[in-house]
Amino acid sequence: MKTPLAKVCITGGCGFIGSHLVDACVARGIEVTVIDNLSSGKVEYITGHVRSGNVQFIKGSILDPYLAKTALASVDTVFHLAANPDARRGIEDPSVDLELEVVTTFQVLEMMRRQAGPRRIIFASSGTVYGDVGGLEVNEDFGPCQPISPYGAGKLAAEAFISAYAGSFGISGIVCRFGNVVGERATHGALFDFANRLKENLSVLPILGDGSQAKPYIYVRDIVDGLLFVAERADAQFDVFNMAPQGASTVEFLARVLLRELGLTDTMIETGNTPYGWIGDIPQSRMSGQKLAKLGWSPSYTSDQAVEVGVKAFAEDLKLTEPFRTLLRECRAGIDEADRERTSISSTVFVAAASGRRFPEDPEVLALGMERGDGRGAMRMVSRSIRGAVIGAGLIGRQRSHSFISVGDTCLKYVCDPERAAGIKLANEVAALQGQPCEWVQDYEALLTRDIDLAFVAVPHNIAAEIVMRLLENRINVLMEKPMGINVEEAQAIASIARDSKATLAVGFNYRHYPAIARAKQLVQQGVIGNVIYVRMILGHGGRPGYEKEWKLSRAKCGGGVLFDPGVHLVDLGRFFLGELEPVQAHIATLHWSVDVEDIAVAIARNHQGAEFHLHTSLIEWENHFFVGIFGDGGYIKINGRMGNYGVQELVYGKKWAWLENGSQRERNVVEVFGNEDTSFSQETKLVVEAIRNGRPVPENHEDGLRATELVDQLYRMATVKP
Ligand SMILES: NC(=O)c1ccc[n+]([C@@H]2O[C@H](COP(=O)([O-])OP(=O)(O)OC[C@H]3O[C@@H](n4cnc5c(N)ncnc54)[C@H](O)[C@@H]3O)[C@@H](O)[C@H]2O)c1
Numbered sequence: 001m002k003t004p005l006a007k008v009c010i011t012g013g014c015g016f017i018g019s020h021l022v023d024a025c026v027a028r029g030i031e032v033t034v035i036d037n038l039s040s041g042k043v044e045y046i047t048g049h050v051r052s053g054n055v056q057f058i059k060g061s062i063l064d065p066y067l068a069k070t071a072l073a074s075v076d077t078v079f080h081l082a083a084n085p086d087a088r089r090g091i092e093d094p095s096v097d098l099e100l101e102v103v104t105t106f107q108v109l110e111m112m113r114r115q116a117g118p119r120r121i122i123f124a125s126s127g128t129v130y131g132d133v134g135g136l137e138v139n140e141d142f143g144p145c146q147p148i149s150p151y152g153a154g155k156l157a158a159e160a161f162i163s164a165y166a167g168s169f170g171i172s173g174i175v176c177r178f179g180n181v182v183g184e185r186a187t188h189g190a191l192f193d194f195a196n197r198l199k200e201n202l203s204v205l206p207i208l209g210d211g212s213q214a215k216p217y218i219y220v221r222d223i224v225d226g227l228l229f230v231a232e233r234a235d236a237q238f239d240v241f242n243m244a245p246q247g248a249s250t251v252e253f254l255a256r257v258l259l260r261e262l263g264l265t266d267t268m269i270e271t272g273n274t275p276y277g278w279i280g281d282i283p284q285s286r287m288s289g290q291k292l293a294k295l296g297w298s299p300s301y302t303s304d305q306a307v308e309v310g311v312k313a314f315a316e317d318l319k320l321t322e323p324f325r326t327l328l329r330e331c332r333a334g335i336d337e338a339d340r341e342r343t344s345i346s347s348t349v350f351v352a353a354a355s356g357r358r359f360p361e362d363p364e365v366l367a368l369g370m371e372r373g374d375g376r377g378a379m380r381m382v383s384r385s386i387r388g389a390v391i392g393a394g395l396i397g398r399q400r401s402h403s404f405i406s407v408g409d410t411c412l413k414y415v416c417d418p419e420r421a422a423g424i425k426l427a428n429e430v431a432a433l434q435g436q437p438c439e440w441v442q443d444y445e446a447l448l449t450r451d452i453d454l455a456f457v458a459v460p461h462n463i464a465a466e467i468v469m470r471l472l473e474n475r476i477n478v479l480m481e482k483p484m485g486i487n488v489e490e491a492q493a494i495a496s497i498a499r500d501s502k503a504t505l506a507v508g509f510n511y512r513h514y515p516a517i518a519r520a521k522q523l524v525q526q527g528v529i530g531n532v533i534y535v536r537m538i539l540g541h542g543g544r545p546g547y548e549k550e551w552k553l554s555r556a557k558c559g560g561g562v563l564f565d566p567g568v569h570l571v572d573l574g575r576f577f578l579g580e581l582e583p584v585q586a587h588i589a590t591l592h593w594s595v596d597v598e599d600i601a602v603a604i605a606r607n608h609q610g611a612e613f614h615l616h617t618s619l620i621e622w623e624n625h626f627f628v629g630i631f632g633d634g635g636y637i638k639i640n641g642r643m644g645n646y647g648v649q650e651l652v653y654g655k656k657w658a659w660l661e662n663g664s665q666r667e668r669n670v671v672e673v674f675g676n677e678d679t680s681f682s683q684e685t686k687l688v689v690e691a692i693r694n695g696r697p698v699p700e701n702h703e704d705g706l707r708a709t710e711l712v713d714q715l716y717r718m719a720t721v722k723p
Contacts, residue, residue: 002232007030008231009032010079011081014042016220019041020221021228023049024225032049033056033058033075035071036057038059042185059673064648066648069111079122086188088281090154097154105123109171112165120231121162123173125158125177126177130145137286139288162238175239175240176230181218182220182307183219184317198262203268205255209272213277213284215282215285216246217303217310219309220310229296233296241292244299244303245301251277252269257312386407386693389413389455391455392416392456401415404685413438413450427440444471448471449474453692454477454688456479461486461559465485472494476503481508482572486559492706499702506701509569511570512700516672517576519651520637520651529632529633531611532631534613534614535629539618540625541619542622542624543593553593554596560598562598562599563586563603563712563719567615568708574615579608580608581606581607583603584606586603586715587601589721603615636653640652643675643676644676650671684699
């Protein structure tokens with residue numbers, strides 16, 4: 001009997017196999033939700049479908065319960081493909097396979113058990129579960145299965161959980177044990193490795209093992225066809241199917257076909273001397289496809305044919321990518337080895353040149369490059385790590401410290417805070433994380449003569465301006481947290497020094513760097529919602545007991561109430577979406593807290609095209625709340641949540657009146673969920689560090705800081721105030 005598929009979820013749907021499965025489902029008119037954290041997959045593979053409204057895409061991990069629930073809601077079948085697909089990774093760190101094969105599957109099953117998800121799971125397993133059984137052709141009844149890699153063990157454990165959930169909780173589970181899958185969009189595996197090796201060197205292709213390892217290969221579109229077949233035809237509560245052709249192809253054959261398809265007939269193949277490629281690799285694998293054949297499905301190609309077809313498709317794609325295109329062109333033009341080497345490392349040269357640093361005697365200079373051995377003069381390529389300081393060891397200072405050291409090629413040299421205990425605590429934490437010393441200094445003046453590339457200033461508003469100006473005068477690049485000074489006069493003074501300084505000032509408007517905000521900007525630029533008519537933002541802070549005693553609610557220390565902070569963030573976001581804004585109207589009031597600043601504010605501004613910006617911010621929300629709505633003449637984008645205790649960030653966009661055509665809420669929207677981990681600081685820090693390293697403009701500078709402060713100031717001046 002055939003079970004028609006109506007709505008499916010594909011975990012890992014941006015991956016190699018998953019994205020082909022998405023194509024096939026869309027072609028059959030099946031509604032698809034994809035959840036993928038893009039750890040190895042690429043969203044480009046499915047973007048066309050998302051844009052045309054055929055696929056709902058959720059970016060994030062299936063391990064996030066909220067996202068998993070959202071992705072699995074109201075679908076009838078889940079194709080569970082999200083995993084670590086690379087068996088070699090687990091040899092270095094077996095916990096990867098525990099988490100990404102077993103726990104991901106457990107998560108899906110738990111959602112199903114709690115009735116929050118579908119009743120049917122089709123699972124992407126692998127022939128590696130059988131272990132090393134020599135050249136024996138295994139069928140699904142073979143046992144005991146004794147995998148020899150953590151990857152195989154993870155797949156087998158996941159299968160066992162599916163079987164148990166089928167037995168105990170009445171779900172339906174179909175396990176598909178794949179052979180080796182080949183074809184276009186491969187994200188890992190032998191073919192992918194070969195391509196990477198060739199990018200380094202076109203004259204020799206080293207292959208792991210002696211080349212005689214042989215596995216059954218299956219073309220990716222055959223696998224997809226097989227998956228859809230079992231989803232529609234397999235009717236047991238639990239069942240297992242091999243999906244592989246008879247016979248096997250050697251890895252050397254795979255390499256030869258790739259070289260032939262790329263036209264690299266002179267490239268030598270260099271083999272090792274072990275019968276296996278790496279520890280955990282099964283040297284000989286044969287799988288019987290008889291069980292599925294009896295049900296009515298077999299792959300359309302033999303193993304060797306699948307290699308021919310799959311490698312050809314893979315090579316066609318590869319030839320179009322950089323640096324392959326250049327390499328092949330150069331190769332054809334007979335350019336020698338030394339010049340090819342130069343091509344592949346030229347980006348390092350530019351980094352070094354742009355950093356403009358002296359390197360030879362500096363012990364911290366990292367020599368990344370190499371000597372040119374082509375007789376045209378030695379060129380040494382260097383880049384040095386960026387040295388940082390954090391001033392202010394509070395919450396944000398700590399965030400910036402962590403983000404900075406995780407950028408890579410960075411070293412946080414100093415933490416400055418007048419509070420000894422807080423300063424030393426953060427300095428020690430940083431030192432342990434980066435494996436290099438980090439010194440606490442009490443007074444920022446001590447930093448002015450030190451060799452620092454970038455200082456982060458995360459101190460109360462009333463003392464920031466002086467510190468920032470002194471750093472800039474001493475040619476130290478700065479990232480200062482918004483607002484740029486406690487009032488418009490300070491902002492003007494800072495901007496004036498920044499304009500004349502040799503150093504750069506970045507202003508921390510991290511809201512621009514929330515993934516949903518960045519995505520919304522992209523959608524606006526792509527014209528998805530037409531011309532923007534108005535933008536509405538709401539930021540409600542929940543407050544907390546004793547909040548009135550904190551510095552943010554003191555006019556002297558903060559500079560204003562909620563219109564100033566967080567208002568300045570919202571005003572900046574308004575400019576981000578609408579361009580330059582002029583103030584129209586504002587109202588402020590102090591409704592609850594016993595403080596000398598407003599605890600609620602509404603304001604309106606307008607851009608030069610007449611589009612309006614509406615802002616509402618308060619400290620009396622009792623539970624944090626963040627909303628951004630962008631409304632165009634052709635559609636809308638709505639963002640809810642700002643991660644952390646503002647909730648998971650979710651973006652929904654849709655066309656104007658699409659519900660009139662489609663009916664249900666779900667069908668008219670595209671929903672993207674960005675998880676609950678606040679990545680805005682790390683993303684902004686990374687962009688600023690890279691800009692400083694490469695001498696490029698920073699994302700938001702002193703002009704942005706000044707304009708946002710001026711606008712808030714203008715709104716204050718015109719605001720009506722509740723008596
Ligand atoms: N390619 C093969 O030869 C082969 C053979 C046997 C089994 N398989 C299995 O088929 C499935 C798909 O493999 P593939 O070759 O397409 O690999 P792939 O890496 O291209 O696809 C896996 C996808 O899962 C995503 N992902 C990883 N962890 C995730 C998480 N926690 N939450 C959400 N998404 C996550 C990745 O970004 C990627 O898009 C995997 O389960 C793999 O083990 C593949």
